[in-house]
Amino acid sequence: MEPDVEPVENRPPPLPELAGVQHRFVEVRGVRLHVAEAGSGEPVVLLHGFPQHWYGWRRLIPLLAGEYRLICVDQRGFGWSDAPAKGYDTDSRVSDVLALMDALGLDRVRLVGHDWGAWTGFQLCLRAPERFTHYLALNMLHPWPLHRRLMPQAWRFWYTALLEQPLLGRWMLRRRPAFTRYLMRKGVVDGRVWTPDAMDEFVRSSREPDRARAGEALHRAFALRDIARLVLGHYKKLRLSTPTVILAGERDFMLPPAVLTGAGGHASDLTVEVLAGCGHYVHEERPDLVAKAARELFGR
Structure with a gap:
């Protein structure tokens, strides 16, 4: 009797x-x-943005793995994690990360997030502040933006x-991988930051049917739920107690520094730092400065 062999098209890349x-x-x-881990020491959870997965941290991992245990999570629908039909709203992604920490026996961690992962990070710190000692957010606004500054940039x-x-x-x-390539190139100041293998990997992953559906669901859930919460002032009664640093790109095409203001009384310890000559992927363009900011924040 011949052994069962999984068809090639059904095997994960x-x-x-x-x-x-x-x-x-x-x-x-x-x-x-799926979780990619490197290094040893105090645990740090890293949450990728769109359209990346754990490999988006490939330039930061060698810089921090000698000091920390890095836990790079493929959020549901991305990378090598399952892509179910539901659960792409922010609340579900937050619950995923907290359940993962429980499963790994992690009571408290340091946190790094980029783009959508950074938005998830803010919600994690608001829901379970006792689980996060420090938070480094890359290229993302906090939940208390000044609408008079944000609205003119909505385009x-x-x-x-x-x-x-x-x-x-x-x-x-x-069907339009050139669109994904365009967004990634638009997100950096110098397109040479994207090596062919990295660009091809993120575009390939985004083209998988389940991943493409997840990318759509992620954006739709934010439009239907999170934007409404921002407009209706859902977060006004909440306060961020986790020491937080936002790293912004001086030339971020999506979130220019002008919209990344302080949080006023909504945060105990939040600062915004702008990296010159960077766009929407500061961890790709200046991983050295991101690592430096992480060390300084985590060392408090």
Whole structure:
């Protein structure tokens, strides 16, 4: 009797190789999440943005793995994690991370997030402040923006109107890879930051049918839920107690520094630092400065 062989088209693509990184899968809340780990020491959870996955931290990992245990999570729908039909709203992503920490036996961690991962990070610190000692947010505004500054910049989010539309969003990601490449190139000041293998990996991943559907669902959930919460002042009664630093790109096409103000009385310890000559992927363009900011914040 011949052994069962999984069809090639059903097999997950091979993981990119990175020295010192180990991989594991952890099932939480009915979803199998992929985790890439490196280093040893105090734990740091890293949450990627769109359209990246754990490999988005490949330049930061070698700089911090000698000091910390880095836990790079593929959020549901991305990378090598499961892509279920539901659960792409912020509340679900927050619950995923907290359940993962429980499964890994992590009571308190330092936290780093980029883009959508950074928005998730803010909500994590608001829901479970006792679980996070410090938070480094990359290229993301906090939940208390000044609307008079943010609204004139709303046109910068034009591309999300395509990605959040049912069926159209997944079609754009699957059938128009040039669109994803355009967004990634637009997100950096110097396009040479993207090596061909890295660009190809993130575009390839975004084109997988389940990943494309997840990308669409992620953007639609934010438009339907989070934007409404921001407009209606849902966060006004909440206060951020986790020491937090926001790193902004001076030339971020989506979130220019002008919209990244302080949080006033809504945060105990929040500062905004602008990195010159950087766009929307500061960890890709200046991983050295991101690592420096992490060390200084985590060392408080």
